Amino acid sequence: MTAHRAGLVGCRACGRVWPEAETTCARCGSALMPPDRRSLGAVWAWLLAGLIFYIPANLFPMLRTSTLGGLMGSSESTILGGVIELIHYGSWGIAAIVFVASIVVPISKFVVIIWLARVAGRPATTRDAHRRLVIYEIVEFIGRWSMIDVFVVAILSALVQLGFVASIHPGPAAVSFALSVAFTMLSAQSFDPRLIWRGLPLRNRKEHE
Structure with missing residues (x-):
């Protein structure tokens, strides 16, 4: 019931x-x-917006570094490029955190939200419904940890401002990544978890027998 x-x-x-x-x-x-399946329209809309902004977030530089006003060179790092550089310098732990938080988690959230939106309201057993609800709660919980790259860029940009000597500035990917995370969180919050229970049978097999 x-x-x-x-x-x-x-x-x-x-x-x-x-x-x-x-x-x-x-x-x-x-x-x-x-609960109404028509509310899934908002889920799909926010998710599509998150996917659109996630593409430039990975193609454009996340961080721009300049030394001695550019005389000693300047560099730009994308998310994946930053992970490779961290591995190159031996920072395996930090590289793993950035890779999981910036690549694995966002892509997993996209896949899970798409799956939840497709199965919402469809026939399911009580065990299936409980499993879907747990997965939904996990997606909502980890959403707050998806902006670790943006936080790191913001902190570095605020601390490393030595004028002509050295400076760090956020790249265009930082804004795209922040918007992608925000839209994905809105997509997850727009999903009505009550739809998970709409596909349960009227009575289980044992009661029917």
Whole structure:
């Protein structure tokens, strides 16, 4: 038995359930909206925007470094290029963190959100529904750690400003990456996890027998 089949609607803000006739949660004041697959349109829209900005985030430089006003040379590093440089200098741990946070996590989030949006509301067992909910909660939890590259660039840009001697500036990829992460987080937040339970059978096989 789900809340929907019991004639109840859950509040997405505080989690309390109310009769379907109610339109406002008396606990937190949020509007009560029944789960609707049409809400997946916002999920797909935000996800597409995140994918579009993730491409230049990997193609353009994330960091620009200049030494002695450029007389001693200047360099530009993309996300993957920065990982390779860290490995070259022996910083395997930092390289692994940047690679996971900037490449593995974003791509995994894209794949998981696409999968959740496709299976939302489709037939599922109780075990499948619980597994999908856990995966959704993991995606939401790790979303806050996806901007590690942006944080590192911002800190370096603020600290390493020695004028003519040396300076570090964020590249165009920093903005694209930040927007990609933000849009992906909005996509995950737009997903209604209540749709996961809409595909459960009316009764399980043992009860039917």
